[in-house]
Amino acid sequence: MPLATFSPMTRHAAPTRPAKPNPLNLLVHETSPYLLQHRDNPVNWRAWNDDALKEARTSDKPILLSVGYAACHWCHVMAHESFEDDGIAALMNERFVNIKIDREERPDLDQIYQQALALLGQQGGWPLTMFLTPDAEPYWGGTYFPKEARYGRPGFGDVLVALSDAYHHDKEKVAKNVGGLAEAMRRLAVPAAGEAIEAEILDRIAEHLLGRIDFVHGGIEGAPKFPQAPILNLLWRAYLRNGDGRYREAVHLSLTRMLQGGIYDHLGGGLARYATDAAWLVPHFEKMLYDNAELLSLLADAWIDAGERLYEERAAEIVGWLTREMLAAPNEAGNRAFAASLDADSEGIEGKFYVWDEAEIDAVLGDEAAFFKQVYGVTAEGNWEDTNILSRGHQSGLLSPKDEARLAAARTKLLARRDTRIRPGWDDKVLADWNGLMIAALARAAQVFARTDWLRRAEDAFAFIETTMRDSNGRLKHAWRATPDQPQGRLAHPATLDDHANLARAALALHEATGDGRYLAAAKRLVADLDAHFWDDAGGYFFTADDTTDVIIRTKSAGDNATPSGNGTMLDVLTRLHHLTGDAAYEARAAELLKTFAGEVERNFFPLATFLNAADFRAHVTDVVIIGQRDEAGCAALLAALKAGPQVNLIVSVLADAASLPDFHPAAGKTAVDGKATAYVCRQQSCSAPVTAPTELARLLASNRRSAA
Incomplete structure (x- = not known):
């Protein structure tokens, strides 16, 4: 489950301190956009490295570890309130060795200290603020701390003094905390073993999760509300296993409400990280690559089931956003992978780039404004903070093609106007794991929606990773980013x-x-x-x-x-x-x-x-082996038959002949019938009779779904 980030419903803007270079702040040497956001803080920041850890041990100062990421709104708030404040910075510099981590560059470290925070009984999230011994062992922590006490949280200055004093004057208590946390983390590193997970267990879990679904707005009940694609996938699989329509309804309802709600960017495409409310209206406006990858993959499977125009259009819009706004710098061969995220904030205000006043929409759209405002819920009073988040959350699907064409033309005009605004920050580093998620999603969506251009984009991104993100020993690295002074890019951190x-x-x-x-x-x-x-x-x-x-x-x-x-x-x-x-x-x-x-x-x-x-x-894995040439009409028709009904457990192979299959494979040695492209559906070491007609292949797959259930 994604970690929840502290995020009240109201927007927050804090004055930005004028930048004054601090020669003792060493983040200027980093390439992470998040770390570079803090390079002019009066805090003497260090990156996580051997020198910083040695400094802590030599000076016998505790470490103040601050973990965040470039698109994180409350990270910005804490930075403006505390890290840009000379008084707070003086306390930090006097009492701590201050280390800043980009959680996207070092997910391993973030995972460790998030776990420690959870063991302290606190809700995790970002910014993560942890207090460590000079040996990097956690002894206390939290997330966002305001400069002055509010939101039921102590002021950050008071926290700094208390935690510094505790380290120096209450060694016994600190040692007890360190030892307790270390032992608890060691226990958590030993998972509970078991035997096979039977279908009955999966069904019981799915039934429990179904009880957590909000059947009015979709998604897991309550707020904040995350897309939770793996859980929706689990419910989808339960539907395909046992045919219970409640699971199908839960998934389709959740997808529709997300794709129509304010969490979706109706002008530029793409989904925000989560909604702060239960109705998907108010997003936490940052856009992350991984959320959109998982949604794109699920959309492809749901479209096969329902043929819903909404899914097809949103899939195309997400890929449009991806190729328009999320391509990182090319490598020397011209390959391009995908950037990490877009910020929630612009001009220091969360969501400012994305929201609208009624008067601006009237000015841009003229006679079409009334129709657009009715569809997207725009009013003079606004639907959030005296402004408007574009949303179609009250609609279950698309309008007529004629009306949707009118709306598309209006959105094009509004997007052009929005592009003149000051844009949110763009974290253009390439992360191998998030790119893997998007490449797999694009490959799947390309097959489902017959988009060879999407497949080429996925191949291009994979080529970038394979040729650019390995070190001299051939070992994969986690992050890459190009900068003006390093246009060839810089690799960072172990994979x-x-x-x-x-x-x-x-x-x-x-x-x-x-x-x-x-x-x-x-x-x-x-x-x-x-x-x-x-x-x-x-x-x-x-x-x-x-x-x-x-x-x-x-x-x-x-x-x-x-x-x-x-x-x-x-x-x-x-x-x-x-x-x-x-x-x-x-x-x-x-x-x-x-x-x-x-x-x-x-x-x-x-x-x-x-x-x-x-x-x-x-x-429940099923092998579909098609013997034939991929570019021939007969083979293409059989591949198209795979979209006749929903499937989640297929492994599809297209082979010129079956001789290349491993000997154990039940289709090994099978042949084409009368020179035609021929399919075999194989499960549990047994294959169907050969079929050459797409309708017959679709019938076999449907029968296979029922027998698997």
């Missing part, structure tokens, strides 16, 4: 489990979409690197590699955070590789991975959606 897992899944999605064996080889290399540097002999993959030396503990979990679980993704990847290659080692590792975390469902299943979805996939 994590999620980087390898998401890119392996992306490679397999590209392999399925193209049939190109290079992608299968790339997936195998990524998994080999994981096995060499991340696998725990006790079972499961650690989040960090065995040669990542600056973490106090190697965490291991199957729980989703803001992004899907790496161990959950790997259960899917290993299953696919076993079916595609016949290598029994992949099956053995998948079985061990499943057992390692299976007992976690008895502790807390809510964050395990990605892992549970992979367990369902592994139990």
